[in-house]
Amino acid sequence: xxxxxxxxxxxxxxxxxxxxxxxxxxxxxxxxxxxxxxxxxxxxxxxxxxxxxxxxxxxxxxxxxxxxxxxxxxxxxxxxxxxxxxxxxxxxxxxxxxxxxxxxxxxxxxxxxxxxxxxxxxxxxxxxxxxxxxxxxxxxxxxxxxxxxxxxxxxxxxxxxxxxxxxxxxxxxxxxxxxxxxxxxxxxxxxxxxxxxxxxxxxxxxxxxxxxxxxxxxxxxxxxxxxxxxxx
Amino acid sequence: xxxxxxxxxxxxxxxxxxxxxxxxxxxxxxxxxxxxxxxxxxxxxxxxxxxxxxxxxxxxxxxxxxxxxxxxxxxxxxxxxxxxxxxxxxxxxxxxxxxxxxxxxxxxxxxxxxxxxxxxxxxxxxxxxxxxxxxxxxxxxxxxxxxxxxxxxxxxxxxxxxxxxxxxxxxxxxxxxxxxxxxxxxxxxxxxxxxxxxxxxxxxxxxxxxxxxxxxxxxxxxxxxxxxxxxxxxxxxxxxxxxxxxxxxxxxxxxxxxxxxxxxxxxxxxxxxxxxxxxxxxxxxxxxxxxxxxxxxxxxxxxxxxxxxxxxxxxxxxxxxxxxxxxxxxxxxxxxxxxxxxxxxxxxxxxxxxxxxxxxxxxxxxxxxxxxxxxxxxxxxxxxxxxxxxxxxxxxxxxxxxxxxxxxxxxxxxxxxxxxxxxxxxxxxxxxxxxxxxxxxxxxxxxxxxxxxxxxxxxxxxxxxxxxxxxxxxxxxxxxxxxxxxxxxxxxxxxxxxxxxxxxxxxxxxxx
Numbered sequence: 001x002x003x004x005x006x007x008x009x010x011x012x013x014x015x016x017x018x019x020x021x022x023x024x025x026x027x028x029x030x031x032x033x034x035x036x037x038x039x040x041x042x043x044x045x046x047x048x049x050x051x052x053x054x055x056x057x058x059x060x061x062x063x064x065x066x067x068x069x070x071x072x073x074x075x076x077x078x079x080x081x082x083x084x085x086x087x088x089x090x091x092x093x094x095x096x097x098x099x100x101x102x103x104x105x106x107x108x109x110x111x112x113x114x115x116x117x118x119x120x121x122x123x124x125x126x127x128x129x130x131x132x133x134x135x136x137x138x139x140x141x142x143x144x145x146x147x148x149x150x151x152x153x154x155x156x157x158x159x160x161x162x163x164x165x166x167x168x169x170x171x172x173x174x175x176x177x178x179x180x181x182x183x184x185x186x187x188x189x190x191x192x193x194x195x196x197x198x199x200x201x202x203x204x205x206x207x208x209x210x211x212x213x214x215x216x217x218x219x220x221x222x223x224x225x226x227x228x229x230x231x232x
Numbered sequence: 233x234x235x236x237x238x239x240x241x242x243x244x245x246x247x248x249x250x251x252x253x254x255x256x257x258x259x260x261x262x263x264x265x266x267x268x269x270x271x272x273x274x275x276x277x278x279x280x281x282x283x284x285x286x287x288x289x290x291x292x293x294x295x296x297x298x299x300x301x302x303x304x305x306x307x308x309x310x311x312x313x314x315x316x317x318x319x320x321x322x323x324x325x326x327x328x329x330x331x332x333x334x335x336x337x338x339x340x341x342x343x344x345x346x347x348x349x350x351x352x353x354x355x356x357x358x359x360x361x362x363x364x365x366x367x368x369x370x371x372x373x374x375x376x377x378x379x380x381x382x383x384x385x386x387x388x389x390x391x392x393x394x395x396x397x398x399x400x401x402x403x404x405x406x407x408x409x410x411x412x413x414x415x416x417x418x419x420x421x422x423x424x425x426x427x428x429x430x431x432x433x434x435x436x437x438x439x440x441x442x443x444x445x446x447x448x449x450x451x452x453x454x455x456x457x458x459x460x461x462x463x464x465x466x467x468x469x470x471x472x473x474x475x476x477x478x479x480x481x482x483x484x485x486x487x488x489x490x491x492x493x494x495x496x497x498x499x500x501x502x503x504x505x506x507x508x509x510x511x512x513x514x515x516x517x518x519x520x521x522x523x524x525x526x527x528x529x530x531x532x533x534x535x536x537x538x539x540x541x542x543x544x545x546x547x548x549x550x551x552x553x554x555x556x557x558x559x560x561x562x563x564x565x566x567x568x569x570x571x572x573x574x575x576x577x578x579x580x581x582x583x584x585x586x587x588x589x590x591x592x593x594x595x596x597x598x599x600x601x602x603x604x605x606x607x608x609x610x611x612x613x614x615x616x617x618x619x620x621x622x623x624x625x626x627x628x629x630x631x632x633x634x635x636x637x638x639x640x641x642x643x644x645x646x647x648x649x650x651x652x653x654x655x656x657x658x659x660x661x662x663x664x665x666x667x668x669x670x671x672x673x674x675x676x677x678x679x680x681x682x683x684x685x686x687x688x689x690x691x692x693x694x695x696x697x698x699x700x701x702x703x704x705x706x707x708x709x710x711x712x713x714x715x716x717x718x719x720x721x722x723x724x725x726x727x728x729x730x731x732x733x734x735x736x737x738x739x740x741x742x743x744x
Binding site for chain 2: 115116134137138140141144145149152153155156157158159160161162163170173174177178181182184185186187188189190191192193194195196197198200201202203204205206
């Protein structure tokens, strides 16, 4: 999975998710999840990372299952299936299963893709402007810093005798000021490193879509479609 | 990477870098010019250090030379910055980076990519280097900077010193003729600073590069620079060009500089030498304000300090030295209750973690390393008023007394004219003075300062330390500070310690 061109992988996963969304087949969701988990595991992603990725989705899915179970009428959404006698169970499984399937697709993409590779590939293959593409990479680097800064600002307020709740507008002001300053400093540094408007840049690694990449782009959506039609 | 022989020694490449009659202002109407008709021609094939008091326009002039201003800030009302006869700002960035490279003051805010290797590749791609040659250039630049082992490391996991070396590697791999440095050592330890300074010397000697650095600390530069230029306050005019012979005679050549507000490494900060005597404490029990017992603090999963015990006397200045990453900031933050700790930290007998938020201000004050981390109010005046309101004497002062006190301390700090501005609009040095002034308004018993004098020029450094000393001697405040500046610990502290391996070791001040 790691060697597939990130752009093709992205659209393969995205189109699969859209195709999945048109079917109301509970089993299909779980098949997709299983296929994603298998493909991710085969790409030598440690099981721990996969579990950590799926854990929040799992909790949400459980919540969704029970709310769908309790709050839906006995009318089944979409196609009727004989194997589920209780419509409430079916509704619960549909919603939670779909969430898990989407999480599985997301996991397959994000745990097997280097984000810098993805952005470079978008930049080269889809002609996403460099300014935008590299801006995103630079902003990515700022996010971990921001959480730490927020905690620091809270401590500063407390130390000065001011009480500030967990989410307080007063705390956002320093953060906002800082992020504007940071982005300006980074923009200046990028320009000093030769990053400009001109698209004359060369590419260390050239991203092109080969037969395998095209296959990944087209096969999963078709497979989901076929499975959906067969089971539906 | 060009080989050492490819650049001619007699005629360093890239053309002359000049500033001609630059009149530059940050204000829209051109008021309060930061540079007032300044002309400057740094010597090619040399290391030139520009120094002068905070706010004299030395960073401004560097950004103009680099072609980054006026695009990113301010207006150039007249004059020009030229490189090889061309207007520097008019040269497209991808070509300019091949002529001028720049290293910045804040190591954290100069990278765009995720890893060291990707950052270097980013620079090479920007400047349209041939893809086939990139691996070799990256390897050569990393090797030159001595950081081959960092090639695949995530930039955010590097220390400040490592980040500055990575930044130098970026410049080395694009190979410009001019290197401009904006206080490159302000945030890193002395060891790394010395290594980078030697690499710069090597670039000048072996590859014919030219270096222009802005700094108000000359200690690292003394051994490597060819020329020191001093800019006067306000007018932005060079007053003196002191040629600084490298090596032993460096100090002597710099001797005319102190009168110009420049810190000479070999001169003590305090003209009088010894500190004024401290009042002896009435009895041993009352003498100690801060006690640490078996204190352990972790950052994330990693233990930074484990089992540290120490006591600090009242009404003294305590300075903590130690290498970058030794845990100085972590320890100070724990003392102020910002960090979870195990063991016991008591100020005047009270456990720090149990002091209610309302009373913290009157007991323990903390001045952050970066003043921007601690501003809580929309204006400079409100920043000080917050201190008067929540401080030890908050309930006792009337509104008029508070107003008068705020005016008095702001005038003393030279910040009264900025009272209606946002703290973020002040210069770095002014922000630091404000941060300290606001904290002093609390009249806390223990003031903790994380590197209070970093990025300060000589007069603000001594001004600030004299102010703190006055509070300590006059009012019995206890000051605990961390610093990289050994001379500061020698000249201003009653007690000095080195934090190493998670433990505090007392050191004799005259040895520093």
